[in-house]
Amino acid sequence: MIGVLAACAAAVVLLPLSGVMAAAFGEGAARIPLSDVLRYAGTTAVLALCVGALTAVAGAVAAWLVVMHRFPGRSVFTWALALPLAMPAFALAYGYADLLDVAGPLRSTLRETTGQDLPFEIRSPGGAVFVLSAAFYPYVFLAMRAAFLNLPGSAMDAARMLGLGSTAAFFRVALPLTRPALGAGVALAVMETLADYGAVHFLSVQTLTTGVVRAWSVYGSTVSAARFALPLLAAAAVLLWIERAGRRGRVHETGKTRWRSPDPVPLGRGPGLAAAAFCLFLLCAGLLVPAGWLLAHLGAQSPDWSRLAVAARNSLGLGLAGALVTVGLAALLALGSERRPQLVRLASLGYATPGAVMAIGLLAPAGVIWSLSPGSGTALALVLLVLAYAARLMAAALEPIDAGLTRIRPSLPQAAQTLGRSEIGSVLSIRLPLAGGSLLTAGLIVLVDILKELPATLILRPFNFDTLAVIANNYALDERLGQAGAPSLLILLLSLPAVIWLTGRIAAAAPPNGRETRP
């Protein structure tokens, strides 16, 4: 029974993926020159590589600093460095584009006072690399922070006793032990890079994902959009494989030895200030500078509050509906995966798949339903949109739920069964209540991601149905950055509590304490 339901949940992910495949080999491609496709693919690859490298260094070093060392501000940076997760990448792009604009106040002042200009153009692939790295380094930071916390303290003590300094211990002991986590974190950052539409589009960088949206919106060709999507799908599969390989290593990392986290070493005055400066730089780059700049320019034009309120309601409604549906389906998948582990692997492909691709994949089945019942426009579009979110975020929700369920001692559901409960009865009375915290975690992860989501919403939303991300995008494309700031900051405001809660939860989950208990 649970197996059947789980298979249905997996079908939600597989439907759009197979829709993309089917569309890509259909008729009716727009005339987009191959050279364009190759150029987009090249830019995408360069972005992915550079963002991957930058986030790897920034995230790993930051995590190493806050876990293993004492320095001024450490207790704040431990959680604050994850906060940029609440900031949509496109909002960073708006902020930086305005701040670093050639005609903007910063560079004008610089030119007047020094006679020189910055040798830097933000609307360029280089600018996109900077913006996306600033937005996505927290993925690596969180993965590496958990991994460093899970390092057996004895290994670090042994390294120190054998005469290794902090830097040597990092390269020779900590990094080799946590390489799988690094791979997983970087894979997530790169997946987000591939999926990003709002930031790169605004920075006039053309990638495969902007190609997907353009082929659909400008040329009106689902087939061409699907063809842009195919290389993205292939890249997604590779990244997923890397991320999964990382997870396999994780079991090995923590081992069965008694858990004791490494003791942080105090840094001297100079190195301590340098460490604080580095962390502060990351926090400024990922959150404080762009959010501050947008905030400072809010007053320029008074925002259209009624429109914002409607959009905020839509965003929250979609986010909550998406979170409920996704968590429900993911819980089914997690429960069913005990018998059919291959289901989970299939569902995970969705997470690596950009939202734009998911949306394109749902257009074909949508067309069929539309032609069958023409009156169902708005409702159907909303259902499809929630399905696209669920398909894309299923794996993200699946991970905490799966972890929560495996933490439950197997004897508990078995005891329920020997006490007369059926399999489903024991799921409802024992497993789901015990995994409640994990379900909430999963729901918040999905909620935050949906609040920031742009391309799938752009493609699938009903006519005149705006979310915060959509109006931010519309204002930004009209070069009304002052007004784009308000919805962007609203997204930040709505996601921030969830991100703070999630960060604390990840830190608390660090010691593998075996099971969840509730007083």
Next chain:
Amino acid sequence: MTPLLELRQVSRRFGSRVVVDSVSLELHPGRIACLLGPSGCGKSTLLRLVAGLDRPDQGEIRIGGQCVASAASAAPPEARGVGLVFQDNALFPHLDVEANVGFGLSGLSRADRRREVHRLLDQFQIARLASAWPHSLSGGEQQRVAIARALARAPSVLLLDEPFSGLDGVLKEAVRSALLDDLRRLGATVLVVTHDPEEAMAIADDLFLMSDGRILQAGSPEVLYRQPVGLVAARLLGEMVDIPGMAVAGRVETVLGALAAPGVNDGPVRVGLRPEALQPAGDGAAVRVLARRFAGDGYRLTLDLGGVAASLRWRQAAPAAGETVRVRLDPAGAVVFGDAGEPQVSERLP
């Protein structure tokens, strides 16, 4: 009388490994049976097969005369009327004691359930814990709750998996005897799995010795202790050293002297000795002391019995290593086996 629980040639394989190998056993109403074996011998798997948490590859399990599991079909655990108390007690951490005990009573009204729960809690003297949370209970209390919970559904058989392994020394003894008293008073039919021979002999009416997935011997604890079918079975119940011997015309010659062994074929044999088989005696055989260790009320000597080391409790003035002592062989603690240790070649001596 039909047995309440009956296993017929039950086997369970994991991959190529046979974990439970053609096990047959019977359990009669009101008896407390004990399955004793070293860890990894398949006894917990056997328990899970009976509970319905696992299915046999071969054989048949019958409860109350009804077949509940065979290679072809298996009733789910909730349909078997079997209570299982897990090694870790498996109390639901999100429910208090009352809700835990009442968990299986889903068919009753709220008031009936409450009454039934309190009756059980009273029986196990834990009524004061009704609103406590599992994590606040001691090991012994947790176990009582787990047993009350399992008994709430009036199972025909109660299965206990290593029930006392989580408790420490002094407490264990008290918890064990109190619990056994309660279970006997209730007339419960119980199957206990354990790896502790002392515990098994203390609680079992019927004892099953298990090793490598097979039942080696079944019977009362005393018979099993005194008349083991082989060295492996003998050592499951306690220490036993084996020394070489030579059977000639109904007698076995050993370094410690001769034993009467009627019916044993002539030739080399092994003689298994329980610790109590060695007795200090002035007229006994002289054996060399290999080592001496202080043991509180006396000494523990390690003796050289023709190349086999055996220990002996010594309460007199202790000889040093290298000296000799005189010991006698008490036939009550000795068993004659074949040359390879298996199988037994004679009835035990009178």
